[in-house]
Amino acid sequence: MKINLTLNGKRIEEEIRADLLLIDFVREHGCFSVKRGCETSGCGLCTVFLDEKPVLSCSVLAARADGHAVTTLEGLQKEAEEFGAFIADQGAEQCGFCNPGMIMNAIALFRENPDPTDEEMKEYLAGNLCRCSGYEGQLRGMKAFLEYKKQGGTV
Amino acid sequence: MLKIKNYVKAESLQQAYELNQKKSNRLLGGMLWMKMSSAQIQTAIDLSGLMLDQIEETDEEFRIGCMVTLRQIELHQGLNDWFQGMLRDSVKDIVGVQFRNLATVGGSIFGRFGFSDVLTAFLALDTKVELYRGGIIPLEEFVKMPRDRDILVRLIVKKTSGTFAYLSHRNARTDFPVLAVGMSLCGKQARISVGARPQKAMAIELSEAETEKIREGVCSEEELAGIAQAAAEKIPTGSNMRTGSEYRSHLCGVLIRRGLMKLQEGGGRHED
Numbered sequence: 001m002k003i004n005l006t007l008n009g010k011r012i013e014e015e016i017r018a019d020l021l022l023i024d025f026v027r028e029h030g031c032f033s034v035k036r037g038c039e040t041s042g043c044g045l046c047t048v049f050l051d052e053k054p055v056l057s058c059s060v061l062a063a064r065a066d067g068h069a070v071t072t073l074e075g076l077q078k079e080a081e082e083f084g085a086f087i088a089d090q091g092a093e094q095c096g097f098c099n100p101g102m103i104m105n106a107i108a109l110f111r112e113n114p115d116p117t118d119e120e121m122k123e124y125l126a127g128n129l130c131r132c133s134g135y136e137g138q139l140r141g142m143k144a145f146l147e148y149k150k151q152g153g154t155v
Numbered sequence: 156m157l158k159i160k161n162y163v164k165a166e167s168l169q170q171a172y173e174l175n176q177k178k179s180n181r182l183l184g185g186m187l188w189m190k191m192s193s194a195q196i197q198t199a200i201d202l203s204g205l206m207l208d209q210i211e212e213t214d215e216e217f218r219i220g221c222m223v224t225l226r227q228i229e230l231h232q233g234l235n236d237w238f239q240g241m242l243r244d245s246v247k248d249i250v251g252v253q254f255r256n257l258a259t260v261g262g263s264i265f266g267r268f269g270f271s272d273v274l275t276a277f278l279a280l281d282t283k284v285e286l287y288r289g290g291i292i293p294l295e296e297f298v299k300m301p302r303d304r305d306i307l308v309r310l311i312v313k314k315t316s317g318t319f320a321y322l323s324h325r326n327a328r329t330d331f332p333v334l335a336v337g338m339s340l341c342g343k344q345a346r347i348s349v350g351a352r353p354q355k356a357m358a359i360e361l362s363e364a365e366t367e368k369i370r371e372g373v374c375s376e377e378e379l380a381g382i383a384q385a386a387a388e389k390i391p392t393g394s395n396m397r398t399g400s401e402y403r404s405h406l407c408g409v410l411i412r413r414g415l416m417k418l419q420e421g422g423g424r425h426e427d
Contacts, residue, residue: 001162018199019159041187042329047253053226054253059187063162064203105253126329127251 003066007031008075016062022048022055025062026072033073033100037129044128045097047104048072054108073100079107086145092137098130106142115146157190161198165205168287168306174200175304182306184262185224187254207261207309210234219310221261225249225273228260238280239421241319245276245337250329265307267298267355270331274298275350276321278358279337281313295358317341318421320414323351324406326397333397334406338414345369345418347386347411352403353395359386369419379419383412 004013007029016025023046026034034057037045046058049071073080080103093099102125109116109124116124121142122135130138165171174180179197181189207220212233219228225246228234234242249255249272263273264284282294287306294310323335335350345366350356361369365382368374374382387408394400 018162019157019196040191041254042250044251044253050256053256055256056187056253059185059190059254060257061159061162061183061186061199063164064201066164105251108252123247124252126248127253 001063003063005065005067006069008071018061018063020062021058022050022060022062022065022070023057025065026057026070031072031074035097035100037097037101042127042129043098043101044105044125045101047101047108047128049104049108052108052111054105073104076104076107080104083107083110083141083145086148087138087141089144090137090141092133092141094132098128098132102128102130102138106138110146110149114149118143157192157194157196159196159199162201163198164201164203168202168205168308171200171202171205172287172306174198175306178304182265184221184265185258186262187258188262188266188268202261202306214314216314217310217312219260219312221259221265221307221309223260224256225258225260225263226252226255228273229255237314238319241279241321241337241339242276244321245272245323245335248272248323248325248328248332260310261307264294264297264310267302269353269355270351271356272321272323272332272335272350275335275348275356276337277310277312278348278350278356279319279321279339279346281315281339281341283311283313285309285311298355298357315339315341318418320417320421322410322414324410331397334392334403334410336407336410336414338411338418340366340370340418340421343367347414349390349407349411352390352392352407353397354391354393357390359389361386369415370422372419372422374415374419376416379415380408380412383415384408386411 002015035045037043041056041059046056047054048057051068105128181196182200208222209220210231211218229243229246263271283291284294284297285291285308287308289305318340320338323332325332332351337348339346343363345361348356348358390407392400392403
């Protein structure tokens with residue numbers, strides 16, 4: 001079957017298998033930030049935006065992205081770099097495997113709710129697992145980033 | 156691993172229904188549970204082009220299309236205002252936002268899964284399901300029906316005035332519930348649904364006398380505990396990897412008691 005979609009701003013028309021998952025589609029197009037983790041829809045490593053909403057690319061057919069816009073971390077480079085620096089500053093990433101999914105979902109949160117409480121951050125990121133840390137570093141990084149944004153982007 | 160040979164984005168419910176009569180074909184909801192299987196599907200039927208991802212609010216009811224996601228339920232102002240956040244509470248711990256942006260209400264209800272928070276919550280409300288061929292029937296009836304090859308088109312939830320509560324207990328925040336309880340107190344009726352027993356959710360009603368006392372707010376804590384205990388004894392439970400039957404039954408009494416306290420505090424208000 002043929003699909004037409006926009007991946008990180010680029011139009012793609014391609015013949016695909018009916019059961020091709022979106023994660024495999026985006027990785028075939030070089031988006032290696034998108035990781036396969038738990039395979040049970042529970043870890044958030046494979047988070048991408050489908051029309052601006054964060055979804056698990058391991059659990060949705062590429063066919064369902066037909067006519068829609070898909071964004072991966074590669075498509076949010078500037079935004080991701082800016083926020084990612086705050087995560088790095090806290091040493092929040094150890095092995096770093098969860099980081100792309102965590103950053104994607106955090107960006108989704110900031111777009112939806114620019115001034116979240118700690119509880120709202122924890123609730124929004126509950127679907128992103130990190131097996132190295134206790135999430136405290138990520139939380140500190142997010143709070144520092146939000147403070148930076150409140151100050152107009154200066155530290 | 157799930158295998159799908161063909162994919163059809165249905166252009167009408169009639170087309171979807173006809174395709175779905177073949178046993179090797181399957182309707183897609185959010186496909187999160189289906190994806191975990193190793194099913195071999197000839198044709199996957201997608202309803203996402205049929206505008207069934209809308210929540211319509213009228214003076215009498217909410218009409219929730221089968222392709223509405225759990226996240227839409229969670230964020231819908233009208234549903235949350237009317238049912239006092241009960242539906243939001245029922246879905247907010249289901250994995251994560253990314254999961255809830257995919258999982259659909261139709262998939263959750265049609266599956267009639269034992270672990271379903273969604274089924275438990277809607278069963279506590281005055282909910283009907285609209286089936287493409289089977290017409291409109293109460294959710295409670297639908298839950299007991301064997302699976303067939305009809306299509307669940309939408310849920311219709313009556314705007315009953317009352318007080319509502321949803322409680323669940325989980326071993327870990329985003330895990331399936333160990334037990335889930337949905338409750339409503341509307342007029343002379345107090346309804347309690349219990350899910351993750353671990354069998355699929357079932358509902359019971361309190362007597363009119365009990366309901367009236369709770370509505371008037373005159374039950375002591377001991378009386379509420381007694382009513383909860385008696386209600387819990389009517390709910391059969393079983394064991395699975397999350398916990399045993401004995402613990403579940405105890406938990407059932409505890410969650411119902413806490414829910415009754417909430418209902419009593421609300422006093423069945425929200426009169427329009």
